Amino acid sequence: MTVAVEELTVRYGRRVVLNGLDLALDTGVHGLLGPNGAGKTTLMRVLATVARPDGGGVRLLGSAIADEKALREVRRQLGYLPQTFGFYPRFTVREFVEYFAWLKEMPAARIPVAVDRALERVGLLDRADDRMKTLSGGMQRRAGIAQAIVNDPRLLLLDEPTAGLDPEQRVDFRALLRELGVDACVLVSTHLVEDVAVACERVSLVDGGRLVFTGTPEQLASAGGDGDAGDSAIERGYTAVLRAARA
Template sequence: MRVTAEDLEFGYRRGRRVLDGLSWTVEPGVTGLLGPNGSGKTTLLSLLVTLLPVRSGRLLVGDHDLATASGRAGARRALGFVPQRFSLAGELTVADTVAYAAWAHGLGRRECGAAALRALDLVDLTDLAHHRTRTLSGGQRQRVGIAAALAHDPGVLVLDEPTAGLDPGQRLRIREVVARLGRDRTVLVSTHLIEDVAHLCSRVGVLAGGRIEFHGTFPQLEAMIEDGSEGSPHGSGFERAYDRLITRIGERA
């Protein structure tokens, strides 16, 4: 399922325009969203998951137009969202937590248990189905959050900083899960961790100045460096390319 933005604009009252004619298409697979602080990543995600209204331009999830009430309703059934910060009821079991998410997304009560087990299998947590969520590690809690977002089998999964605050081993496990999920759905990962995107995403979009200023593969982004010897000798080629791109955008503003 494809996500499409066309000339999308958004601004808050008494403030600057955050999104300024943004156009972008996110195809099936895992796509990373990068951008400096204040670039509008949170606003874009909030529009996509229907937390904010689309006022100007178009935003589509598949064929669902988020500018219409019926389109937003359809998009909610097609979307799964894991915010950067979320809470779990510590007394509930892992399975009950995910089953409740399935019910909240419109599944019938008799379907929720099986849906929860399917989602837990996708994130490798079946063995913890009957554990209380208060006993889980940070990485396990994050996978429960992803399972809850998958419980209604959405075609699009949106993840906001999915590895923030996790140790290296937990980050690796989350990457493995997300990469597997991207084989048969559209996954959009918003993050400030270039390492995660470099290891996880087949394509990347860079949001700056209210627009997607780059969309392509990592080799294409790295090729923006005219001479690999320029700039800081530290950091990966991708990191230098990203910093160079942001600097160029700032100079044009």
């Protein structure tokens, strides 16, 4: 199992953000859904090794991350796009991705090829020598995805990756997700349930810091009925599951 989370608890002060959450993910594209404040970003941050759990166990890539050495090894195989993506505005796109490839301790000889490949996959190769600050918001987001995938991570965590992308770019991005999911475990946190419906093999729904649903997009869609709110079957399933969890 690439990600194995048991009884995960995270608190911010007195507020319990994740409350005994269990999650198991393997290779493939996984969607993470939930309303605002459900704990999605906190879960992503724990999996990205940024935030430390207050309770429960987390195993990433088969490691319990008991020490610095294990943490470093996991991080070498990790790709992460945070919800608030920052960048160095004067760097060119290539330099930015290259810089993160270096930070991910990729072998120096592999970096130039890996950077070009990552940029090609996100459709930014023709803008590689442009400065980051000259890109549109959507392009900057794609540069963020490029830095996340440059090291061919075994665990890829993308928090709101499609924010700022136009419809055409979102279609391309979904195709990229499917491609990445062949060899890696990809977890995509999003509000856009149609992205999940199209690109993800499995979906997890978090509410109030707990996992309230896990299954395929089809199973989520079938949980809803005509009386549930939503414009599509999966949206109706989403609202039905949430309503049931809160009942």
